[in-house]
Amino acid sequence: MKYTEDHEWLRVEGDLVVVGITAHASEQLGDVVFVELPDVGTTVSKGDEVVVIESVKAASEIAAPLDGEIVEVNPEVADNPGSVNEDPTGAAWFFKMKVADLAALDGLLDEAAYNALIG
Amino acid sequence: MSDLKRTALYDLHIELGGKLVPFAGYEMPVQYPMGVLKEHLHTRAAAGLFDVSHMGQILMTAKSGRVEDAALALETLVPVDVLGLKEGRQRYALFTDEDGGILDDLMVANRGDHLFLVVNAACKDHDFAHLKTHLGATCDLGMVTDRALLALQGPAAEMALARLVPDVVDLKFMDVAIRQWDSAELWISRSGYTGEDGFEISVPEKFATSFARRLLAMDEVAPIGLGARDSLRLEAGMCLYGHDIDTTTSPVEGNLTWAIQKARRAGGVREGGFPGAARILAELADGPSRRRVGLRPEGRAPMREGTELFAGTEGGNPIGRITSGGFGPSIEGPMAMGYLPADLTEGTVVYAELRGKRLPAVIAPMPFQPNQYKR
Missing domain, CATH: 2.40.30.110 (Aminomethyltransferase beta-barrel domains)
Incomplete structure (x- = not known):
């Protein structure tokens, strides 16, 4: 698994990348009550806001971690936003993307680097 | 957070795992490990204990010694029938300004020979100065600084509090009473900010932690932070001062006309006579x-x-x-x-x-x- 400084995790699945948020992020957010997912087929650039997450406290946005295209979203997480708190790195993935260049993942944080970041 | 004040329950909040945030000049728990959502639901299902010690508690006694004089004095600052408030009863009120805006919202209780006011934390110093300036010549005013304020809210609140103070079951919504617990004098009102049945309890600071611990030891009672307090009050349709009402909103605009009793309205026995009366009475007549x-x-x-x-x-x-x-x-x-x-x-x-x-x-x-x- 790879990580971003914005507390996203990325898992490679064949030629696709699955994206979600880390347990640390979900704890910081508090109880998630709303998730808005992007449309399948959307072309995104790294840094584009693609997912809206609202917790009982505040709204936050998830940015595309890499350039690519959204090819699948997880409707379960929109139907049951609380799953982001229950299983952030498993059932509560947000979207799968076809990235322009899988090698770009090498520039992201590995688990040790991410754990160091969140201290 | 060194310049922030702490309530008497600060150490208990830490012990309970509360996440403390700055709020109205205090370090207050926004949530406990249970989390905002579950704290909210627990309050509606059983009972929640809130530390609201940051709020202002003010005693107001007329120099004449007559509670009626204190009531009439307060009526010059609020569009509310305070004189008609019976002994042992509490009522919602609003401090208005000359433009008809709202300076703060508060609770007023008639305690027989004096009034007891509970005001918002962020406004309390301003409110106290406002009272002193306008009513200091006729009334003695005291900010209570040695008491914590707790709220116990939810369907199990009565059962829980009655284990410590049995006769609270006799109180009805908006009743106030002074009751003894151990050697502590409790100032209890049957009211709150959640829409649930419940109580607000002023307790001497030196007894506050032991009193809170006794309640928290009960299965029904969980500590609740400011996060759930906000979602509970919003579901109950209640205003948060500084957000839903402030000096730019009048009581009529704020949909708080229910708080302005007949006696203070046009044609009432003590019509007007509060700051901003011209605007507020006009809005009552013509609509905002x-x-x-x-x-x-x-x-x-x-x-x-x-x-x-x-x-x-x-x-x-x-x-x-x-x-x-x-x-x-x-x-x-x-x-x-x-x-x-x-x-x-x-x-x-x-x-x-x-x-x-x-x-x-x-x-x-x-x-x-x-x-x-x-x-």
Whole structure:
């Protein structure tokens, strides 16, 4: 698994990348009550806001971690936003993307680097 | 956070795992490990214990010694019938300013020979100075600084508190009483800020932690932070001062006309005689141009404070603004309140601009969650 400084995790699945948020992020957010997912087929650039997450406290946005295209979203997480708190790195993935260049993942944080970041 | 004040329960909040945040000059728990959502639901299902010691507790006694004189003095600052408040009863009130805006909202209790006021934390120094300036010649005013204030709210609150103070079962909604627990004198009112049955209990600081521990040791009682306090009060349709009401909103605009009793209205026995009376009485007669209303977003996205409201899906200027909004755990959906033109009635759909999109919300009656008061 790879990580971003914005507390996203990325898992490679064949030629696709699955994206979600880390347990640390979900704890910081508090109880998630709303998730808005992007449309399948959307072309995104790294840094584009693609997912809206609202917790009982505040709204936050998830940015595309890499350039690519959204090819699948997880409707379960929109139907049951609380799953982001229950299983952030498993059932509560947000979207799968076809990235322009899988090698770009090498520039992201590995688990040790991410754990160091969140201290 | 060195310049922030701490309540008498600070150490207990830490011990309970409370997440402390700055609030109105105090370090206060926004949530405990249970989390905002579960704390909210626990309060509605059983009983929640809140530390509201940051709020101001003020004693007001007329120099004449007559409570009627204290009531009449306070009436010069609030559009409320204080004289008609019977001994042992409490009532909601508002300090208004000369322009008819709201300086603060508060509770007033008649305690036989004096009045007891509970005011908002962020306003308490200003309120006290306001009282001193205007009423200091006729009344003795004292800010209570050696007492904590706790709220015990929820359907199990009565049973829980009655284990320590059996005769609280005799109190009805908005009754106040002084009761003894151990060697501590408790000032108890049957009221709260959640829409549930419950009590607010002023307890001497040196007994506050032991009293809170006794309640928290009961299965029904959990500690609840400011996060759930906010979602509970919003479901109950109650205003948060500084957000839903402030000096730019009048009591009539704020949809708080129920707090202005007949005696203070046009034709009443003590008509007017409070700051901003000209505007407030005119708005009571003619209606305000805008009014605070409840809103239920039609989708699932919460609409938060500051969100602008529009009449249509495209173009036009904003017709109003959301002043409080979020997710209601008990109603299992988003909810908000805000100001809209007064001619828009319940059932009207307006559009909130959220992240560049106009999303529908319907003007809805409040409270969103039915009250459970024990009258």
